[in-house]
Amino acid sequence: MPDEWFRPDDEEPGPDEPCPAESVEDTPDSEDPPSRHGGSEESPISSTTSGSIRVLTDETGPSVVVGHALATGASASAHRRHFPIWILVVAAALVVGLVLGTFITQSRDSTGAARVPPRALAPAPTSTADMPYQGRVKAISGVRATASCVSDPAVDSQHELVRYDAKFVVDDKPQTAWRCNGSGEGQQITFTLTHPARIVGVGMINGYAKVFGNVDLYPQYRRVRTVRWTMPDGTWFNQDFTDDDQDFQKIMIPPHTVSGDITLTIIATTQPGLVGEPTRDSVLISSVQLYEAS
Structure with a gap:
C-alpha cells in the first residue's frame, strides 16, 4: 500500500484510447449467473470495517x-508561522510548572510537613463525536x-x-x-x-x-x-x-x-x-x- 499522500500530477492526462472489444475465451453461450452479492439497499448492513x-x-x-484539505497560499504560510510559537508557549508553561512544583515540594519538606503524593491524573475522555x-x-x-x-x-x-x-x-x-x-x-x-x-x-x-x-x-x-x-x-x-x-x-x-x-x-x-x-x-x-x- 502506498505510504505517500496523493499529489495531482501537473501534466494533463491524454485522451482516452478507444476501448477494444471485451472478449472472453471458452465461454459458453449462457446468461450471466445471479450476482454473488446479495441483499438490497433496504436491508440493514453490518458496519464491520473491512477496508x-x-x-x-x-x-x-x-x-x-476525517482530515482537511491542504491549506494553500496565505493560510498555509500563516499556519507555518504560528506553529513554532505554540510549541514555545507550551514548552515554557511546562518548564514554569516544573520549577514551581519543585520549589513548593522543597518548601514543604523543609518545614517537616508530611509529603502527600500527587494524585494521578485521569485520562481525558474521548469524544464520541x-x-x-x-x-x-x-x-x-x-x-x-x-x-x-x-x-x-x-x-x-x-x-x-x-x-x-x-x-x-x-x-x-x-x-x-x-x-x-x-x-x-x-x-x-x-x-x-x-x-x-x-x-x-x-x-x-x-x-x-x-x-x-x-x-x-x-x-x-x-x-x-x-x-x-x-x-x-x-x-x-x-x-x-x-x-x-x-x-x-x-x-x-x-x-x-x-x-x-x-x-x-x-x-x-x-x-x-x-x-x-x-x-x-x-x-x-x-x-x-x-x-x-x-
Whole structure:
C-alpha cells in the first residue's frame, strides 16, 4: 500500500484510447449467473470495517479518520508561522510548572510537613463525536454518479454491447461496472445525493466483480488500491483496499452531515491482470455504496 499522500500530477492526462472489444475465451453461450452479492439497499448492513483508513501527516498536521484539505497560499504560510510559537508557549508553561512544583515540594519538606503524593491524573475522555460509527447501516438510495473518464462501449463474446458509464457503480448490480482505460490514477467519480444525509461510512467493490460463464473477470483487469473520499466541506479521508477481495470493502467514519457532492479520486491501482493484453489495461469499479444509520 502506498505510504505517500496523493499529489495531482501537473501534466494533463491524454485522451482516452478507444476501448477494444471485451472478449472472453471458452465461454459458453449462457446468461450471466445471479450476482454473488446479495441483499438490497433496504436491508440493514453490518458496519464491520473491512477496508482501512490511513493516518497521514503533512505540514498541516495529521489526518485522523476525517482530515482537511491542504491549506494553500496565505493560510498555509500563516499556519507555518504560528506553529513554532505554540510549541514555545507550551514548552515554557511546562518548564514554569516544573520549577514551581519543585520549589513548593522543597518548601514543604523543609518545614517537616508530611509529603502527600500527587494524585494521578485521569485520562481525558474521548469524544464520541470523533469515533467511527458502530451501529447498523443501510445504503443511501437515489445516488447519482458522473465520472471524469469513461471507456467506450465494447462487444462481448456473445456479441452484446457492454457499456461502462459511471451510473453503473450505483445501480446495485456488481456485474455492471464503470471503466476507464489505463491506470485511472487521478480520475474522479462524483456522487450526488438527492437530499442531505448523515454519512456514517462508505463501501466499494474495487474491481470488475463479474463472472462471465465460467470465467472470473476480476483478476483480468486493474483493481483499485487506494482512493480519497472528499466531502463537500473539504474534509476527506483515504481508503485502502485489499486486492483479491470481490466483496464490498467498507469503512465507518464519525457521522458526517453531507449536503452536496462527494468526490472519489483514484490514487493507486494494480497492474493489469493479463500483462501484454492492451484490452485489459483498464481499471473498473463495480459498485459503490454510501451508508447512513439504519
